Amino acid sequence: xxxxxxxxxxxxxxxxxxxxxxxxxxxxxxxxxxxxxxxxxxxxxxxxxxxxxxxxxxxxxxxxxxxxxxxxxxxxxxxxxxxxxxxxxxxxxxxxxxxxxxxxxxxxxxxxxxxxxxxxxxxxxxxxxxxxxxxxxxxxxxxxxxxxxxxxxxxxxxxxxxxxxxxxxxxxxxxxxxxxxxxxxxxxxxxxxxxxxxxxxxxxxxxxxxxxxxxxxxxxxxxxxxxxxxxxxxxxxxxxxxxxxxxxxxxxxxxxxxxxxxxxxxxxxxxxxxxxxxxxxxxxxxxxxxxxxxxxxxxxxxxxxxxxxxxxxxxxxxxxxxxxxxxxxxxxxxxxxxxxxxxxxxxxxxxxxxxxxxxxxxxxxxxxxxxxxxxxxxxxxxxxxxxxxxxxxxxxxxxxxxxxxxxxxxxxxxxxxxxxxxxxxxxxxxxxxxxxxxxxxxxxxx
Amino acid sequence: xxxxxxxxxxxxxxxxxxxxxxxxxxxxxxxxxxxxxxxxxxxxxxxxxxxxxxxxxxxxxxxxxxxxxxxxxxxxxxxxxxxxxxxxxxxxxxxxxxxxxxxxxxxxxxxxxxxxxxxxxxxxxxxxxxxxxxxxxxxxxxxxxxxxxxxxxxxxxxxxxxxxxxxxxxxxxxxxxxxxxxxxxxxxxxxxxxxxxxxxxxxxxxxxxxxxxxxxxxxxxxxxxxxxxxxxxxxxxxxxxxxxxxxxxxxxxxxxxxxxxxxxxxxxxxxxxxxxxxxxxxxxxxxxxxxxxxxxxxxxxxxxxxxxxxxxxxx
Numbered sequence: 043x044x045x046x047x048x049x050x051x052x053x054x055x056x057x058x059x060x061x062x063x064x065x066x067x068x069x070x071x072x073x074x075x076x077x078x079x080x081x082x083x084x085x086x087x088x089x090x091x092x093x094x095x096x097x098x099x100x101x102x103x104x105x106x107x108x109x110x111x112x113x114x115x116x117x118x119x120x121x122x123x124x125x126x127x128x129x130x131x132x133x134x135x136x137x138x139x140x141x142x143x144x145x146x147x148x149x150x151x152x153x154x155x156x157x158x159x160x161x162x163x164x165x166x167x168x169x170x171x172x173x174x175x176x177x178x179x180x181x182x183x184x185x186x187x188x189x190x191x192x193x194x195x196x197x198x199x200x201x202x203x204x205x206x207x208x209x210x211x212x213x214x215x216x217x218x219x220x221x222x223x224x225x226x227x228x229x230x231x232x233x234x235x236x237x238x239x240x241x242x243x244x245x246x247x248x249x250x251x252x253x254x255x256x257x258x259x260x261x262x263x264x265x266x267x268x269x270x271x272x273x274x275x276x277x278x279x280x281x282x283x284x285x286x287x288x289x290x291x292x293x294x295x296x297x298x299x300x301x302x303x304x305x306x307x308x309x310x311x312x313x314x315x316x317x318x319x320x321x322x323x324x325x326x327x328x329x330x331x332x333x334x335x336x337x338x339x340x341x342x343x344x345x346x347x348x349x350x351x352x353x354x355x356x357x358x359x360x361x362x363x364x365x366x367x368x369x370x371x372x373x374x375x376x377x378x379x380x381x382x383x384x385x386x387x388x389x390x391x392x393x394x395x396x397x398x399x400x401x402x403x404x405x406x407x408x409x410x411x412x413x414x415x416x417x418x419x420x421x422x423x424x425x426x427x428x429x430x431x432x433x434x435x436x437x438x439x440x441x442x443x444x445x446x447x448x449x450x451x452x453x454x455x456x457x458x459x460x461x462x463x464x465x466x467x468x469x470x471x472x473x474x475x476x477x478x479x480x481x482x483x484x485x486x487x488x
Numbered sequence: 489x490x491x492x493x494x495x496x497x498x499x500x501x502x503x504x505x506x507x508x509x510x511x512x513x514x515x516x517x518x519x520x521x522x523x524x525x526x527x528x529x530x531x532x533x534x535x536x537x538x539x540x541x542x543x544x545x546x547x548x549x550x551x552x553x554x555x556x557x558x559x560x561x562x563x564x565x566x567x568x569x570x571x572x573x574x575x576x577x578x579x580x581x582x583x584x585x586x587x588x589x590x591x592x593x594x595x596x597x598x599x600x601x602x603x604x605x606x607x608x609x610x611x612x613x614x615x616x617x618x619x620x621x622x623x624x625x626x627x628x629x630x631x632x633x634x635x636x637x638x639x640x641x642x643x644x645x646x647x648x649x650x651x652x653x654x655x656x657x658x659x660x661x662x663x664x665x666x667x668x669x670x671x672x673x674x675x676x677x678x679x680x681x682x683x684x685x686x687x688x689x690x691x692x693x694x695x696x697x698x699x700x701x702x703x704x705x706x707x708x709x710x711x712x713x714x715x716x717x718x719x720x721x722x723x724x725x726x727x728x729x730x731x732x733x734x735x736x737x738x739x740x741x742x743x744x745x746x747x748x749x750x751x752x753x754x755x756x757x758x759x760x761x762x763x764x765x766x767x768x769x770x771x772x773x774x775x776x777x778x779x780x781x782x783x784x785x786x787x788x789x790x791x792x793x794x795x796x797x798x799x800x801x802x803x
Contacts, residue, residue, distance in 0.1 A: 303795075376497065387500075462504060472500075
């Protein structure tokens with residue numbers, strides 16, 4: 043039987059996280075297919091882990107779905123051509139999340155959209171776990187909630203770690219973003235089928251589907267699908283209060299199971315694997331249809347004429363997407379890849395969307411007016427990792443990076459709840475990022 | 489063409505609650521209107537001029553100090569709050585020139601000399617009050633009866649002084665203290681209106697309930713345990729104002745919830761010790777100042793347990 047469970051972010055009775063204005067402008071807009079781009083830019087390093095080496099060279103003709111870059115490393119996934127056409131040049135990009143320079147291939151479309159043949163399977167019960175994982179890896183699937191961690195790695199826990207719980211994450215707790223929401227509504231069957239595959243691979247005792255209560259229609263839809271597919275005995279729906287950052291793995295695990303992932307550890311250390319709903323859909327496409335991961339739903343929102351949920355070929359330049367939505371409003375002058383909380387400002391409209399992109403937010407730049415900390419403690423109450431953000435900032439300003447490390451700065455996943463709530467408008471996350479990169483540099487020197 | 493547009497970048501998050509330091513200070517000043525109104529109602533025009541003088545001096549001193557330190561002056565209401573709080577803990581008949589000196593000391597020395605808002609160790613208003621008590625002992629202990637706007641002031645004893653003569657009937661005494669119809673500092677007498685202002689700040693999420701509850705609770709428990717009239721001790725003197733508006737000062741109190749409780753319990757114990765055994769009738773001011781001094785120490789040792797850190801002894 044499916045229970046309706048309301049769970050909110052609490053620690054010993056005290057709430058944490060922040061309540062945000064949702065601004066989900068595109069919650070009622072159905073998914074639209076974006077027109078075929080004239081050219082796409084495929085970065086050779088879109089995932090956490092090793093970068094790919096190109097398998098094609100300038101002048102080569104490629105088909106949509108053709109593998110054009112791969113790596114021999116386990117923690118890496120291949121990249122594919124997302125349109126058919128010709129490799130016109132190579133270029134270097136600034137990775138939107140890490141800021142590192144990455145190699146990229148520029149692919150000019152021939153407008154034909156010719157695809158490679160897919161190796162479809164409808165007998166997945168016959169497939170071995172190894173074969174399923176191979177198909178997921180070959181499709182180039184990474185975690186689509188934003189982290190872009192290779193999915194087949196997450197599905198291959200070490201032998202000594204027993205996974206007892208799988209959580210399908212449909213929280214989508216950042217304001218503005220509605221791509222997961224739409225995927226659940228329009229591709230709910232594929233999502234649940236992907237979840238079946240995850241369950242087959244990990245054979246957990248419990249599987250939860252976690253959705254925030256601001257997506258009533260998705261909750262209803264998933265519930266109906268579970269019933270009609272005869273899965274309601276296997277999966278439990280969990281309704282979570284909308285609060286930021288509910289959808290972050292560690293907070294989600296704490297909220298649902300009461301378990302805390304140890305510092306520096308992974309969810310699998312407490313027997314849990316969390317997968318995003320869009321990832322589950324991509325897993326279905328890869329395993330059943332043999333379709334590589336070359337397009338995804340991206341919310342184009344904020345200060346554009348017509349905010350939309352677009353089904354976009356990866357590598358499409360931001361310029362095309364924004365134009366497709368009627369262009370930027372007169373006042374707007376900032377473009378963010380990702381949501382308003384964890385997204386990153388981009389300086390170039392020719393930058394392509396990558397696998398981890400779930401949202402393009404256009405907005406008016408608001409200057410930061412930083413003042414001195416008044417020690418109000420709001421950042422402590424907001425921090426889902428129960429760190430002391432303002433103390434970390436104090437250490438960073440004093441150059442005491444070792445003290446930052448001792449204060450568990452590495453545990454911060456940069457959700458931005460602290461800076462959101464800071465009355466002194468201190469860009470706390472920025473200070474933390476500075477210290478983290480400094481610590482990485484120092485560790486590399488040793 | 490879109491490409492010609494100038495694109496700006498900024499660090500994330502790209503959302504802000506909008507609750508700024510200025511807005512917080514403004515709301516505190518707003519909440520202080522209630523005890524201020526009580527002060528003016530009970531003590532008349534002179535109380536009003538003490539309040540006005542103190543606020544004006546505080547803002548002017550802040551402006552001059554910022555100019556001298558070559559820092560931008562931001563009208564963020566924090567100087568208004570300090571000036572107002574200082575006035576509320578002064579005797580109603582304090583000569584205005586003394587108010588000017590005290591208020592200038594609060595802002596110039598206690599706040600700006602330490603680096604301005606966020607860097608001061610002591611609560612500026614309380615430290616200013618302590619400074620005035622040292623400089624002008626006679627004037628700082630001259631109390632008058634609440635005569636409203638009547639022309640002449642009649643000196644009297646406050647409820648915590650030895651010579652205080654109040655109603656024999658306990659309920660009448662409590663009612664008197666609760667309404668504020670007794671001798672005392674401008675803004676300290678009416679527990680009712682302090683409570684209104686304090687509850688407003690609690691409702692707005694500006695102050696933490698732990699501070700007033702821990703402070704007042706400690707004083708109540710301790711006086712009760714020592715066989716005193718604990719209701720009297722809650723209502724009399726500066727405890728209510730101190731618990732809601734002084735011990736809750738962000739800058740000079742600990743940053744963690746646990747630290748805040750330690751701070752307020754400590755202040756409560758000191759208040760009772762000073763009131764019952766000390767040489768002064770009232771101890772709220774000095775007890776909070778003492779706890780201000782050890783706040784950095786509390787913040788150093790009281791930490792939050794991070795997510796995923798196992799507690800000692802846990803497997």
